[in-house]
Amino acid sequence: MMRRLYGLTFVAMIVALAPASAHAQSADLVLCDRLAADAADPDKPADIKGVADVAPADIETAIKFCKKAAGASRRAMYELGRAYAANRQMPEAIAAWRRAADKGSTSAMVELGVLYGTGAGVTRDEAQARKLFEHAAQAGNPRGVSNLAALGGGGGGAPADPARSRELLAKAAETNAEAQYQLGLMLAEGTGGEKDDGRARALFEKAAAQNHPGALERMGAFSQEGRGGPKDSAAAKAYYERAAALGDEDAKKALERLRCPYAIKDKRGNLVTNLCF
Template sequence: MKIRFLSFAVIAVVAVATPGLAHAQSADLVLCDRVAADPADPDKPADVKGVPEVAASDIATAIKYCKVAANGSRRAMYQLGRAYAANRQTPEAIAAWRKASDKGSTSAMVELGVVYGTGAGVARDEAQARKLFERAAEAGNPRGVSNLAALGGGGAAAANPARARELLSKGAETNAEAQYQLGMMLAEGNGGDKDDVAARALFEKAAAQNHPGALERMGAFAQEGRGGPKDSDAAKAYYQRAAALGDEDAKKALERARCPYVIKDKRGNVVTNLCW
């Protein structure tokens, strides 16, 4: 079975940055944050928007400023890894994530876990992946929880969907990423009963915080009338907000709405779409 791990860098928290990390930020860190911050990183300050992935045009800038800022910031070290990964410098990305992980970055632990779980740049090592996901999960990182559940098998109690729900529910009280991940589990009936109403409520909370995935899911739920009223205008608005933040599924949904009629040949193959 092919396992899909959640990682922004290799594919793709708790509520606030760790106490004690707040301090006057250097210009290098500010610029590093602007082009390479991870929206789901628990170390990220609330006023930093973040980007789903480092844009090709920003890679050189990200590497330059994150490398300097990384000397005094584990967040910048993690973001330096994201920049290297975007530039396909896998060994450098892994080295940066190791350093950030050693300093306590749970996002770096998740990325390293994905590296070992997929064998991307290192020998595949499921045991090491599990260990890293467990460390991140125990610290409350929703992606660590979800990846650990996806890995399945033995290990900590978190390595099952029901336990993953329990752990995510704690972070979901305030954190958008946890709300989104728990909403996905409820929407899919993973780890317990399926509950579209509760899933929609969680997506709505995360969408209010501009979480791209939650905005896309709110668009789909509003379009289909899942867990609440059907509203095509609201669906379009959610999709547009998600697309503006880079969500590819939302972009495809908008395109389908613009070009809804499919022309097929005799064999049923799609020839073209008719657009409004």
């Protein structure tokens, strides 16, 4: 299973900015970052924490200050798009992301790529999605790498290439939990190369340590089955519980199977009920 792609759309937009001093512009960017910075954006300075989503109470302020800072900062333009998206102003969000991408924002490229990959708000165009992800990946954006791999790794509209996907994911897996998870899946399934449960488990364990829901679920399954390492029922349950708490549906089902392990079937082999304890 591959992680779903995240993203939005595009249109043209012109942001009118009033003249401002360097000091005022810097203050605008500080406030924009505080309210709308993306924790995963490679453009983000290390001392800025970022937010998963722009808080509803902060949307209006974020739009105001990010709009002021956007003329001199591609990061602010990308963050302006995030603020518009949080306010469900998708044409404006798309326009901001397009302008940020034109200035070299790899995070904006990823957002636009997702739109094309999923057909959300634009005509679905996998070749265009791949092109955007490829540009972001070549610049070192981990989400660009993992999303390109999810499309199959072929460049410029080329057919899917699982071996190339492995290669791309391996680069991002050094630091990115999603890439670790996806590469682990390919190794566990033998997709694009040799099957290797040991390496897959090691990658799942790294991603699980970063609270990746899918990796936690996979660690539960590998621990339960003894794949790629020791069998440990207690550890399996703990991993499933952590994944389930983060919303992973497969982990929830696994916990239910642990609770109700005995299946009662009719003479045709159809499940009648489960015995629970």
